[in-house]
Amino acid sequence: MPDQTRIIFKHIDEPGYSNDLACYVRNGGYEVLKKAVARPPAELIDEVKKSGLRGRGGAGFPCGVKWGLVDRKSGKPIYLIVNADESEPGTFKDRYIIHQDPHQLIEGTMISCFANNVKQAYIYIRGEFPHGARILEKAIAEARAANFVGPNILGTNYSCEIYVHRGAGAYICGEETGLIESLEGKRANPRIKPPYFPAVLGLYQCPTIVNNVETLCHVKYIVEHGGEAFSKIGTPGNTGTRVFCVSGHVQRPGYYEFPAGTITMGQLLNEVCGGPLPGRKLKAVIPGGSSAKILRFGERFKGKRKVGAEMVDYDWGVEDVPMDFDSLGMIGTMGGSGGVIVMDDTVNMVEALANINAFYSHESCGQCTPCREGSLWMKRITTRMVHGTARPEDTGLLKSVADQIPGRTICAFGEACSWPTQSFIAKFGEEFKTYHEAKKAPKSPDALELV
């Protein structure tokens, strides 16, 4: 079995490790911050640029580039927001960092704030983590008392405050401009672009950095060990480690941290997670949170890819695909937030899609018509297929609704809600076309209910 490299999850589930400051300091905590505040901030930003760190929230946008876009000449305050609104179905990594190792996040946040001359940071945490919010508040208070947060940090003339801000159950708050609207006390309607980046105009129309929890923890590691050392973990273009969250039909679901791109889907599911449940076969997998396009076991992907300076042919089954942003992108899906959802041969794909469509319909913010109406109709059609009358022509109808959403909305939710329907139909079209026949068969009382 491939060995995990635990950087971010080093202390997660470690016996005797607690989430208080004393334990964190015993394990070398805040030493990196102490060294960081003695260095020129620009040097820290350079380390992050050199590291090749890509954001772990879903889009994989290079963190150093994001920081590089910050408008530092406007004279306005610069804000940093920690995106702890972990809400992409299938993703559950930040939960463990927040609950078990909150000081790691706070140290990473403070280093990032110092590097970018941020005086005020907010941790936007999803409303469904009430304990998480209290744990973070307590940890910040401890860090403040120890002079790691607040005025004149560690005797320097640099001051920075962190506050925790709780969301209230809306998925769209994970979208960074929706999150900013929410933090301003409004509905979380994502903002019209341009401006393309909150780094130019964000919170209160000031330059704002929004980073994922895991990303900020990586920053701490990068500043400790250097950007170059970090860039040697993983593969070129996909540096550092990646926390994979595996859920659904495998023997050992859970979270696993590996150097990015060094493990294949087959190794992750069969070796690390113990393969399918007894007597079952793997049927499909969603590799990067529920909006990522689904993969069907048995399909093959062929093409050319760059290895070093050369172009080489590849011919992969689902099991052979390396788990990194670029490889998953090449085969038409995405690494997203690292949430891997596995389905075995007991799952009916129409019913699984109906479940996903109900989610996106519930979570659409409603400001763009194609998304608000499209997500609702995709939900209505798939729910009717399962609970009412299914018709052969529903497949074409669903596809036509899905195809009219992406590219016509303010934010990427339009893509997120249409990709499941598009990919389920592309990969499992036969199952959709024959569903009206298949559902006539008598159902066992143990049959899986998905919608």
Added chain:
Amino acid sequence: MNLQPATLAQIDEVITHYPEKRSATLPLLHLIQEDLGFIPDDGITWIAEKLGLEPINVYEVITFYPMFRRKPIGRRHIKVCRTLSCALMGGYKTCAAFEKEFNTHLGEVSPDGEVTVDFVECLASCGTAPVVLIDDDLHEKVDAVKAKQLSDEIKQASAQRR
């Protein structure tokens, strides 16, 4: 609307976290809901006045976010995760078990006033599905059997209180 002194103190403190008062809308709604169990009409006007907003600014926020409610719920709030990873592991059966145990329907207060069962979207604990949030506490791998156990615990606690 009668808020406890501790809530009022927290409200005044949290407003200082933001350079613009409007940002305190969500925190104030959380604090009032935690104190009263729901957001009453006069809560909306009260927040608006406190933050220098129009009542519609507060009302539109309440209707946008699923966690805010306008009516009281049962003494305990049982939120079962509905989303795919939990559903794949039997979340729908878990939810039905809670409804049956308390003789209630989704979103309603059970006849004994003890619980409200809701089917909610992803709680971000997909690796230990199906999961259930009871008030602030997460319960993992809750199949129908464990749902019955948790229900029994709630019923016992309420019997002791009476």
